[in-house]
Amino acid sequence: MSRENQPLITPPAKPLLIVLSGPSGAGKDAILTRMRESDCPLKYVTTLTTRPQRPAETNNVDYHFVSAEKFQEMIERNELLEYASVYGNWYGVPRKPIKQALDAGQDTVVKVDIQGAATIRKILPGAVFIFLVPPSMAELKQRLKQRHTETPIDLALRIKTAEKEIKQLSSFDYVVFNRQGDIDRAVSEIQSIVTAEKCRVARREITL
Amino acid sequence: MSRENQPLITPPAKPLLIVLSGPSGAGKDAILTRMRESDCPLKYVTTLTTRPQRPAETNNVDYHFVSAEKFQEMIERNELLEYASVYGNWYGVPRKPIKQALDAGQDTVVKVDIQGAATIRKILPGAVFIFLVPPSMAELKQRLKQRHTETPIDLALRIKTAEKEIKQLSSFDYVVFNRQGDIDRAVSEIQSIVTAEKCRVARREITL
Numbered sequence: 001m002s003r004e005n006q007p008l009i010t011p012p013a014k015p016l017l018i019v020l021s022g023p024s025g026a027g028k029d030a031i032l033t034r035m036r037e038s039d040c041p042l043k044y045v046t047t048l049t050t051r052p053q054r055p056a057e058t059n060n061v062d063y064h065f066v067s068a069e070k071f072q073e074m075i076e077r078n079e080l081l082e083y084a085s086v087y088g089n090w091y092g093v094p095r096k097p098i099k100q101a102l103d104a105g106q107d108t109v110v111k112v113d114i115q116g117a118a119t120i121r122k123i124l125p126g127a128v129f130i131f132l133v134p135p136s137m138a139e140l141k142q143r144l145k146q147r148h149t150e151t152p153i154d155l156a157l158r159i160k161t162a163e164k165e166i167k168q169l170s171s172f173d174y175v176v177f178n179r180q181g182d183i184d185r186a187v188s189e190i191q192s193i194v195t196a197e198k199c200r201v202a203r204r205e206i207t208l
Numbered sequence: 209m210s211r212e213n214q215p216l217i218t219p220p221a222k223p224l225l226i227v228l229s230g231p232s233g234a235g236k237d238a239i240l241t242r243m244r245e246s247d248c249p250l251k252y253v254t255t256l257t258t259r260p261q262r263p264a265e266t267n268n269v270d271y272h273f274v275s276a277e278k279f280q281e282m283i284e285r286n287e288l289l290e291y292a293s294v295y296g297n298w299y300g301v302p303r304k305p306i307k308q309a310l311d312a313g314q315d316t317v318v319k320v321d322i323q324g325a326a327t328i329r330k331i332l333p334g335a336v337f338i339f340l341v342p343p344s345m346a347e348l349k350q351r352l353k354q355r356h357t358e359t360p361i362d363l364a365l366r367i368k369t370a371e372k373e374i375k376q377l378s379s380f381d382y383v384v385f386n387r388q389g390d391i392d393r394a395v396s397e398i399q400s401i402v403t404a405e406k407c408r409v410a411r412r413e414i415t416l
Contacts (some may be wrong), residue, residue, distance in 0.1 A: 008374055076248045113260045131409065166216055174407040189407055196404035199382040199397055201339065 015102050016197055018042065018109040021191070022132030023162035024087070025144040027178040027186075028111045029062055031132060034187045035109070042194070043101040043108040047076070051089035054149055064094075082112070083121035087154065087161075091116065098112040100119055107194060114165045121171065128197050130190060131172040135179050137163065143180075217368065223310050224405055225332055226250065226317040228398070229325040229341030231370035232295070233352040235386040235394075236319045238268055239340060242395045243317070245329075250402070251309040251316040256282070259297035262357055290320070290327035295362065295369075299324065315402060322373045329379065336405050338398060339380040343387050351388075 022028055036044055048064045050071050059065050066074075071090050074080050083092035093112055101108040112120060117129055134140040140162055144155055169175060174193050179188045197203065230236055244252055258279050265274050274282075279298050280286050291300035301320055309316040320328060325337055335383045342348040348370055352363055377383060382401050385395045404412065 005344050007343055008345065070262055086371055092396065130407075133216055135215055136213050169412070172409050175409050175412055176406065176407055186316055191402055192400035192403035193407060195397055195400035196382065197403060199338075199384055201377055201380050201383050204377070 004128060009071045014126065014195060014203075015105050016107040016122075017098065017102060017127040018107065018190075018194060019117050019120050019127050019129045020111045020132060020177075021114055021129065021172070022112070023140065023165045024158045025140045025147070026132040027054055027143065027164065027183070028132055029057075030183060031178060031186055031190070032109070032111055034183050035190065038187060038191075040187075040194070041107070042192050043106040043110055045094065045097045045101065045110045047111060048080075048092045048094060051091075053085075054147075081114050081123065084113060084119075086115070087157065093120070107123075114168055118168075118171060128174070128193065129172040129175055130174045130193060131169050132176050132178050132186070133166060133169075135177050139180060150179050167183055219235075222334065223313050224315040224402060224410075225306065225310060225328075225335040226315065226335045227325050227335050227397075228317060228319045228330055228340060229322055229337065229380070230386075231322070231348065231373045232338040232366045233348045233355070233370065234342055235351065235391070236340055237265075238320055239386060239394055239398070240317070240406060242391055243398065246395060248399050248402070249315070249393075251314040253302065253305045253309065253316055253318045255319060256288075256302060257297055259295075259299075261266065262355075270283075287369045290324050290335075291328070292321060292323045294321050294323070295365065301328070315406075322376055326379060336382070336401065338382045338384055338401060339377050339379040340384050340386050340394070341374060341377075343385050347388060347396060 007185060020032065032044060035042065046064055048066050048071060050066060050068045053059060053065045057063065062096055068090065071092060074092065075083060079095055079097060080092040081095040083090060091113060093110055093116060098108060110202060120127060121129060134143060137159070140160055144158055146151060150158060176186050176189045228236055228240065240252065243250065254268060254272055256274050256279060258274060258276045261267060261273045265271065276298065279300060282300065283291060287303055289303040289306060291298060299321060301318055301324060306316060306318060328335060329337060342351060349367055352358060352366055358366060384394050384397045385409040
């Protein structure tokens with residue numbers, strides 16, 4: 001290939017890791033389900049939890065549902081990129097599938113809680129951090145209630161925690177609103193963020 | 209409105225100014241024409257030039273074609289946000305329509321040369337700077353030749369300048385490739401950049 005026909009600027013040196021976070025009840029799972037159904041070419045890495053499976057959830061899709069013993073083993077074997085206890089249950093991000101997807105050049109998305117996002121930011125500062133929020137606290141409360149999975153005490157705790165978590169917005173790159181009945185707009189915004197990040201000059205190199 | 213129903217995070221405090229730049233022959237005008245035809249809700253601010261109108265161009269759409277005297281008057285009246293001489297002709301960005309559009313809350317796009325983008329960055333650091341490039345120098349040369357508007361000496365100068373200009377990529381936020389026959393992808397990337405920038409946490413405020 002002659003020098004003239006060489007591409008002027010290389011493609012992104014590394015694939016993207018998209019970290020989707022937000023308070024409990026923000027709708028992270030609904031967004032990911034809709035994204036998987038769309039043609040967004042992302043690799044979805046399923047996280048692990050020791051909490052009981054909810055009726056609407058599918059094992060190994062929404063989460064890998066594992067026992068506390070299995071989770072503990074994975075911590076000891078250093079198989080988790082990050083893990084945290086949230087509302088009395090353990091949640092963890094498996095290291096291997098993320099490494100494999102990124103090594104294979106695939107843009108990857110992973111869902112984590114707010115604490116987990118902060119940990120991943122320290123390990124992988126080049127990741128893209130998206131904060132998903134409902135448009136108002138009233139809508140967040142309504143969603144948590146509709147889930148019928150929490151006791152009134154749990155519910156109050158989640159709402160209190162969400163209020164604190166929303167104040168950590170500034171350590172994220174992007175905020176996406178998940179409005180009731182307008183999930184497609186939220187998914188489309190996330191897809192735009194992926195496209196735009198791939199166009200960022202900071203992720204490119206000049207070959208000229 | 210109760211505090212609970214208040215939006216958690218305010219909409220972007222200020223509308224976006226998108227600065228589209230790139231070397232001569234990158235296809236800035238073709239991209240802007242296609243964007244105007246699409247449903248991208250941006251305000252297009254037409255820049256001024258003293259260079260002769262090309263056959264395919266429309267006055268007050270592609271440029272405001274003005275005399276050197278008129279251009280000089282506008283400089284003296286401080287009516288230009290920035291101006292520069294490029295290949296022996298003057299090009300300028302009118303201040304008033306940009307101010308009016310931004311004051312009215314409209315996301316605005318303006319096309320400027322590489323020097324002009326650097327000047328606007330100093331005045332309006334919050335603007336979004338997009339660098340449009342052809343995929344290779346060979347394609348840039350081919351496009352400039354196809355235009356049939358430059359003499360061989362002009363053409364050689366533009367190619368030499370483009371090579372220098374591409375090295376200034378690092379002072380831009382985004383790079384978009386304008387591949388022959390794939391203009392819709394370039395337009396879609398610019399639209400994604402606008403959407404993503406509006407989701408940037410740095411452009412939002414928490415009201416909680």
